[in-house]
Amino acid sequence: MIARQARPAPASGRFARSLAMLGVLVSANAQAQAPACKLLTDEHGLWPLPNCEVVDHRLKISADTLKDLNYDDHGLAVVYADQGFHYVDRTGHSLPVLTWDNGPETPQEGLLRGRVGNRVSYFDLEFRQVVPGTFDFAWPFQDGVAEVCNGCRRGTPDADGHTPMEGGERFRIDRSGRRVK
Structure with missing residues (x-):
């Protein structure tokens, strides 16, 4: 015999609508938030940079993302985050600059x-x-x-x-x- 999962009791209409509205608001807010970091590109200007966050005013960039950055002749890439520009080296160390x-x-x-x-x-x-x-x-x-x-x-x-x-x-x-x- 296969046990069937119990079905939850139907929610009241008002409570269900409130939950649905909360879900819509939360997802809209998540979509409206700007990315924590942006990459400075010649073609597009500032472009969203995945796998990058700002913790205590310091950049944290994943190793995979670091590999894909466009480094200059000095081995530095430019990232915009925390309301300013930062230089990032290949190891992930960064410096906020003017x-x-x-x-x-x-x-x-x-x-x-x-x-x-x-x-x-x-x-x-x-x-x-x-x-x-x-x-x-x-x-x-x-x-x-x-x-x-x-x-x-x-x-x-x-x-x-x-x-x-x-x-x-x-x-x-x-x-x-x-x-x-």
Whole structure:
């Protein structure tokens, strides 16, 4: 003899409709959520990146997805997540970098600008911090020198989306972070 699974008692119409509506709302909300990470592509701009999540402001990308990323000559790929651009190496280590000209920071003289808390610092292409994060803002290095500022603040963006830094003390530093004339 085959035992039959007991059928649940029919739900009341109002309760069943409530459950159905809850299911529709939950699935619509899940579909409406943006992906945690997006890949920057030449063809499509920002494109959803599967198997990537942000945990405590750090990217977590699956090994299979890492293999498929488009790496540059420095062995770095660009991912947009957590409201900013990140460089990712082939091992999955990442560095959040400044947005510059409406895209990610590009290496200048082998250095990238990134944030340490609310301060700006310089990192090498292996994501090691080489100049302490003691500046409110910093510009890229050029000929071994970079302009930085403390006490400056973001101004009003122009029509192209560029945001000037206003006020504060501006000065120049060398690659070790020392002031230069």
